[in-house]
Amino acid sequence: MRDRDLREGGSRPSGFSRRSFLKGASVAAVGTGLATEALADAAPTDGLIREDGVTTVPKGALEITLRVNGEDVAVTVEPRTTLLDALRDRAGLTGTKKVCDRGACGACTLLLDGKPANSCLTLAWDAVGREITTIEGLADGENLHPVQQAFVECDALQCGFCTPGMVMSSVACLQKHATPTPEQIRHELSGNICRCGTYGRVFEAVANAAKNGGGR
């Protein structure tokens, strides 16, 4: 049953065709997740195993399409590949940082369907059919997002390694509370750790961004 070629290492570049995948992704966007019927069309020729109401993604690498910052990005991933590794190592989007790799620091924060997520504890496959927004997707050309602008103006970073995650959580905060109280800012940023201890400036930046329409 199982496609041996794909088991280890997954040398076949595009086991799971972009076309059939997009079909799945577009269904998912309207519905409740990746529609498995759509996957069924892709198996077995596309490397998925289809039997008795279960579609199985074998151990090797397959190409999937992720919707990142409004664009389709093809990445070759194994079932175990995290969204963080898929973005950094496969898609070349290294703005999202890896620090603890265990959900505890927030460096890898991005938005999944508009909500904050630790991409280090999210499988790439679980992001299929969902809108992924990373730090690279915030600016509008040369124009920084109001939150980014506020971070610059408030000098809200030292080494900068936590900053992409901080910015993404700040954006999520302002989407939830257009004019947040100091307590709300702290609460919504509580999943992000800054080892340089720049919290004061970060909180200030979020408050300033709120005044400048950061919750757009």
Place this chain on the structure above:
Amino acid sequence: MNAFELSLPDTLADAARKAGPNSAFKAAGIDLIDRLKERIDDPETVVDLLRLRDELGGIQATANGAVRLGALTTLQELADATALDAPGFGALREACGEAATPQVRARATLGGNLLQKNRCWYYRSNAFSCAHDGSGDRCLAWHGENKFHALFGTVDCVRVHPSNAAPALVALGAEVEIRGADADSSRRIPIRALYPQSPAARAPEHVLADEEILVAVHLPASAAAGRSAYRESREKLSFDWATTAAAAHLVVEGGKIARASVCLGAVAPNPWPLDDVAERITGQTPSRELFADAARRAFRRAQPLRHNAYKVEVGQAILVDALAAAAGLED
């Protein structure tokens, strides 16, 4: 993390059929992926439940006032749920709203929260042996670093149950709906019975068989009455696992406690119900003194380890706070 195959079932029935001794279910995967990365678990197949929203999602209030919480409901959805607006449900909303971080709450599911594995550092690190996972024959935490470990109910392993939601749901008298390999194997059990009666080192942390799926949590209509509250202590205020936690549900009528239900978290291998405290305060006039006395008695049976005696003091204060809030005595 070792390689695994990922199974995407069409329905709950397919998911249950696909599961077996070498598989693991995955909801959001926050706990599971952590364990896979540490190589504490090494399933051949991960069976995905996250896409089964139709069968496992949603919050539904029924006409008689009971509420069904689908297993895939996220902690943030529970914290914000209008169906849980009644003050009687407060403990659950607070427990979920305080758990973990915004990023975790936005994805973590109720089912995964109730079935997550303990956080003992010896268990979580594969650099150490552990009696619980069978890699060793002794609980290293018992005589080792045990600052975050149990005060109550241990057999030969001092792990604590880490879930925020569990003690709140115990206090609210919730039931859990479970589905096995075939539809007629479905059963509903009180949430207390989800956890092993004797939480020995080798006992699994919950009673579900490999192919059993937690489908939903049911809150009885009686839970909406009165008021409930959840309070926890932790080392770090921004976010952290609870060092002690307490959930209390009280119905006060004519100035007296007519009904009480209390449960501690983070102090025992299972959520730790305090039925004797509930009994003692029922019929009494709520006051901080009454609650302090009840808390003192409850913690008399604590068996602190070398590094966790602080939990006895802190736990009493947290319990009094939860009871006072549930009685409306706060502020």
